[in-house]
Amino acid sequence: MKKLELIDSGILYINPDPAHYHVFASHAHPVQLSGREWLATFSRGDGMYAANQNIALTRSLDGGVTWQLQGFLYDKTGDDRPYSYNDGFLSRLGDGSLIVFAFRADRSVADRQMYSPSGGLIDNEPVFFTSQDDGHSWKGPERISLPTGVVATPASTITELADGRWLATFDRWHGYNEERPYKPVMLAMSSADRGRSWSEMQTMADGAAIGKGFWHGKSIRLQDDRLFTLYWAADMTQPDKGPVNLPIHYAISDPGAAHWPMPQPTNLPGQTNWPAQLPAPQGHPTLAAIYTLREADQPGFMVALSDDLGQSWDLEHQVRVWDATGWTHLGISSPHKYPRSHDTIAFGAPTLMTTREGDLYASWWCTYASLTHIRWARLQVK
Numbered sequence: 001m002k003k004l005e006l007i008d009s010g011i012l013y014i015n016p017d018p019a020h021y022h023v024f025a026s027h028a029h030p031v032q033l034s035g036r037e038w039l040a041t042f043s044r045g046d047g048m049y050a051a052n053q054n055i056a057l058t059r060s061l062d063g064g065v066t067w068q069l070q071g072f073l074y075d076k077t078g079d080d081r082p083y084s085y086n087d088g089f090l091s092r093l094g095d096g097s098l099i100v101f102a103f104r105a106d107r108s109v110a111d112r113q114m115y116s117p118s119g120g121l122i123d124n125e126p127v128f129f130t131s132q133d134d135g136h137s138w139k140g141p142e143r144i145s146l147p148t149g150v151v152a153t154p155a156s157t158i159t160e161l162a163d164g165r166w167l168a169t170f171d172r173w174h175g176y177n178e179e180r181p182y183k184p185v186m187l188a189m190s191s192a193d194r195g196r197s198w199s200e201m202q203t204m205a206d207g208a209a210i211g212k213g214f215w216h217g218k219s220i221r222l223q224d225d226r227l228f229t230l231y232w233a234a235d236m237t238q239p240d241k242g243p244v245n246l247p248i249h250y251a252i253s254d255p256g257a258a259h260w261p262m263p264q265p266t267n268l269p270g271q272t273n274w275p276a277q278l279p280a281p282q283g284h285p286t287l288a289a290i291y292t293l294r295e296a297d298q299p300g301f302m303v304a305l306s307d308d309l310g311q312s313w314d315l316e317h318q319v320r321v322w323d324a325t326g327w328t329h330l331g332i333s334s335p336h337k338y339p340r341s342h343d344t345i346a347f348g349a350p351t352l353m354t355t356r357e358g359d360l361y362a363s364w365w366c367t368y369a370s371l372t373h374i375r376w377a378r379l380q381v382k
Contacts, residue, residue, distance in 0.1 A: 242337030
């Protein structure tokens, strides 16, 4: 089994002047444009669910070591009402173009909370932006129409399938004023014409029949073109407690994303996550995953390897890239049921990518000394 080694780390973005203004920076998505030039999106606003949330851009010219803020991807001047733009999933397509998959929420009532007491989501719609010049200019927002009555937000980056179609995956919620429990289900749509039209929505992961819920699944295309997904999973059989966390689950689907098998448990004891694959010229690749470890004496972010396509993970030799002990919440109580229970979390949403050099590059948001910011780490596989 290969081993991981943490070889470097740093800050992707942090508020440079906290004495004069507050910045909540989170949900970064870096991509490698060339050997030295990198680009990342991240969410920036007064708080995780603030009405002024927008998608910011930062660029690195030294291989992801130092980063320079580029401003916002979109200035909102073309909008017909106040929106917050949330969690811009950035990915690079095979032709070199960039796509940001996000959702915008109606903030006409600026002080309305993102989630209602029942866990219903504020009115919103999925959108995407595209760039043909390495992120210096952008086209969008382009709306993605969902089926009537479906409330859903982007769950992961747009994945380019082997046949060139775009795959978009979603977390399903319920309406803001609907008085019913949160029931996590994942959905998927595809586009054969670069986002101008989308297929009928299909169910990607629904565990209701076995008392489970799945959400925040992260999908990657394997070397053999199948799709590998890691899911946050929960026991949904205790309504008074809401979702009760289970180990992370995984599934492998066909290259065309026509069939999504029921996710199966792994030994990863986490929640939010991101998988990556390591180059393997011969044979199947080694997989890596970063995951958020919350329910532990020493919470934080862990990176582990798997040599059996995600069924089991080498926890004995996993590497901790951030210790969140003492910095798990922002200091006040929050409702005990998800999703409202995450109103005051202080770390989350990790990402992981394989660099052109064969290393692993991780990012995550966290809070330290009252500053919520984004950090990175580079790991070598030996």
